[in-house]
Amino acid sequence: MPSNSAELEAAVRVSPNNIAAAFAKTLGKMVEARAVPRSDWEAIFRKQAMKNPLPRMQMLDGFNKGWIDFANHGANARKGQVRIAQVIATLVGGEKIDGGS
Numbered sequence: 708m709p710s711n712s713a714e715l716e717a718a719v720r721v722s723p724n725n726i727a728a729a730f731a732k733t734l735g736k737m738v739e740a741r742a743v744p745r746s747d748w749e750a751i752f753r754k755q756a757m758k759n760p761l762p763r764m765q766m767l768d769g770f771n772k773g774w775i776d777f778a779n780h781g782a783n784a785r786k787g788q789v790r791i792a793q794v795i796a797t798l799v800g801g802e803k804i805d806g807g808s
Contacts, residue, residue: 714777714784721791729795 723740752760
């Protein structure tokens with residue numbers, strides 16, 4: 708990796724189920740993560756005003772199949788301090804993120 712760049716990672720890695728649980732806690736109701744079939748991606752991205760969804764789809768394929776990851780499996784990545792539950796609470800409820808657990 709070039710010396711003028713850094714890999715950034717959350718405090719801990721999260722799954723779609725972790726994100727759904729954080730939304731459920733903040734919203735006070737059940738939230739379920741669901742896989743979107745790849746065959747639907749292009750139409751969804753175009754509906755979201757993306758003119759050329761193929762590069763994004765290829766990137767998602769790379770993450771999903773393990774082709775894209777941090778160098779050295781993240782050993783040198785800079786870890787953030789904010790947890791997903793705090794981020795979701797801030798996005799949904801406007802709570803301030805303090806950087807703690």
